[in-house]
Amino acid sequence: MTDYIRKILTARVYDVAIESPLDPMPRLTARYERPILLKREDLQPVFSFKLRGAYNKMSSLDAEQLARGVICASAGNHAQGVALSAAKLNVRAVIVMPRTTPAIKVDACRARGAEVILHGDAFDEALAEARRREVEEGLTFLHPFDDAEVIAGQGTIGMELLHQHTGPIEAIFVPIGGGGLAAGIATFVKYLRPETKVIGVEPDDAACMAAALAAGEPTTLDSVGLFADGVAVRRAGEETFRLCREHLDGVITVDTDAMCAAVKDIFDDTRAVSEPSGALALAGAKLYAEREGGIGTLIAISSGANLNFDRLRHIAERAEIGEQREVLLGVTIPERPGAYRSFISTLGPRAITEFNYRYAKDAEAQIFVGVNLPGGLAEKRALIASLRDGGYRVLDMSDNEMAKVHIRYMVGGRATGLRDERLYRFQFPERPGALMRFLDGLGEDFNITLFHYRNHGADYGRVLAGITVPVSERARFHAAVDELGYPCTDETDNPAYRLFLDNGSDTPALT
Numbered sequence: 001m002t003d004y005i006r007k008i009l010t011a012r013v014y015d016v017a018i019e020s021p022l023d024p025m026p027r028l029t030a031r032y033e034r035p036i037l038l039k040r041e042d043l044q045p046v047f048s049f050k051l052r053g054a055y056n057k058m059s060s061l062d063a064e065q066l067a068r069g070v071i072c073a074s075a076g077n078h079a080q081g082v083a084l085s086a087a088k089l090n091v092r093a094v095i096v097m098p099r100t101t102p103a104i105k106v107d108a109c110r111a112r113g114a115e116v117i118l119h120g121d122a123f124d125e126a127l128a129e130a131r132r133r134e135v136e137e138g139l140t141f142l143h144p145f146d147d148a149e150v151i152a153g154q155g156t157i158g159m160e161l162l163h164q165h166t167g168p169i170e171a172i173f174v175p176i177g178g179g180g181l182a183a184g185i186a187t188f189v190k191y192l193r194p195e196t197k198v199i200g201v202e203p204d205d206a207a208c209m210a211a212a213l214a215a216g217e218p219t220t221l222d223s224v225g226l227f228a229d230g231v232a233v234r235r236a237g238e239e240t241f242r243l244c245r246e247h248l249d250g251v252i253t254v255d256t257d258a259m260c261a262a263v264k265d266i267f268d269d270t271r272a273v274s275e276p277s278g279a280l281a282l283a284g285a286k287l288y289a290e291r292e293g294g295i296g297t298l299i300a301i302s303s304g305a306n307l308n309f310d311r312l313r314h315i316a317e318r319a320e321i322g323e324q325r326e327v328l329l330g331v332t333i334p335e336r337p338g339a340y341r342s343f344i345s346t347l348g349p350r351a352i353t354e355f356n357y358r359y360a361k362d363a364e365a366q367i368f369v370g371v372n373l374p375g376g377l378a379e380k381r382a383l384i385a386s387l388r389d390g391g392y393r394v395l396d397m398s399d400n401e402m403a404k405v406h407i408r409y410m411v412g413g414r415a416t417g418l419r420d421e422r423l424y425r426f427q428f429p430e431r432p433g434a435l436m437r438f439l440d441g442l443g444e445d446f447n448i449t450l451f452h453y454r455n456h457g458a459d460y461g462r463v464l465a466g467i468t469v470p471v472s473e474r475a476r477f478h479a480a481v482d483e484l485g486y487p488c489t490d491e492t493d494n495p496a497y498r499l500f501l502d503n504g505s506d507t508p509a510l511t
Contacts, residue, residue, distance in 0.1 A: 004151070004188070008152045008155040012059040017045070022037050032286075034295045036298050038282065038299075038302050042302045047304060053154045053184075054153070069137075070093050071140070073095075073129070074126070075105070075230060076102060077105070077303075079109045083112035093115065098126045100226060102307070104306055108306070123232060124234055144180070145183075145233075146240055151184045154184035158186070171198070171288060172189060173252075173288070175231055175281045175303050176244075177232070182209070182248060185301070197249040201251070206224035206228065207221075207253045210251040220235045221235070230275060231280060257319075258283040258287065259280055261318075265286070266282060274302055275304050281302070325376060328403060328408065329384070330366060330403075332365070333367060333392065335364055354370040395496075411500045420469055423491045424465050424488055424489065425488070426487065449467065451465050452465075
């Protein structure tokens, strides 16, 4: 540990980085009745903490290593740190980025003079290409997290925190991708203040460090979610795992809605717009505060603000659900005049955020409704109870991913006479040719009966498809999907599909 403390204390980061402020979060502090502070790494020159580790590593290289030029693989933030550092040191920089990297990060690297190569759909593919070019071109490789000098550079954040907040700190929350930031901060903080908890936070669909800690060694995840692209890493580093296992007090995982809510919280308190991975730590701090209670000070690292502007639409759409301040319901009402007004009356003075309905000839109609809930979870429970007491059958779809992404835009589209229709949710990389590759992979033997896609400004697209697949052909179809390689989820038994899109023959009763 003392070697790392020495490295952190002598790290050369301030040639390019600033000592980022530690800002209060007055709204969250009032909500949770305890001090909550935000370490503003989004204010760095590249809008991310990654500059620290990149420059510290490059400044440790000898003249011969620098003269060969440097290469790295990155989903964006490490890349920008390398690009700025290379420009500062007048060194050639080659950066390999996944094709799914948000354009704002790609453009920022090129603007700083780096040579950008787009390769693969995820970090691991970009990393393999960078390693290949390292050997082929004789370049010096800069690992984004699993390197002692990079870890030490990131650890300077922990040093600053303890200078800036001299009073007791109950817990510090750190986002984890490969683990460099968490390893650096935890090592320094635990050396000087062992009583302060350091807690890692990961998306629940990209929790490589949680998996490693559970297994006792780094474990490669089969796949990772890409919403928080800055932490979309399938395998934690060997050195970062060693340090995190020794110094972290645990790992919290959060979902997409919680990250969206945290983005909104940061905006409400600072008027800054964070990227999803930048708000990850705050989402974990909120979850901790809700679970543990107490009055001690909590600090979250705001790690980055490199966000494509058009992603704000999706974040804003999901933030209220993540905050438990909006509920999405499927409700069965009588198909008769006056039923709509009666239902709205039952909702009372609450604001309706969306209402989807189409006339049906049956005796009952299914509606999809969103309702604003200032009272949070308790009000949601009370609302659902009052609707059921009023004789309505209600399905809470607030945690139903397919309903939130697709069904809410497709209500009323039942088709009659279809046989063997199966419903699948796919995740496509957002690049030209992805749809054609999908259709080519399926061939001409399977008929598409439903197709819904909506661009959310993310680096991957979400598609809902209905496909006729007879029982005798399902094995062949699943083999074709596996060969295609796009993440796929069978949603045929999803109650939202049965309620709004199926032909009604097997529609389940709502409870």
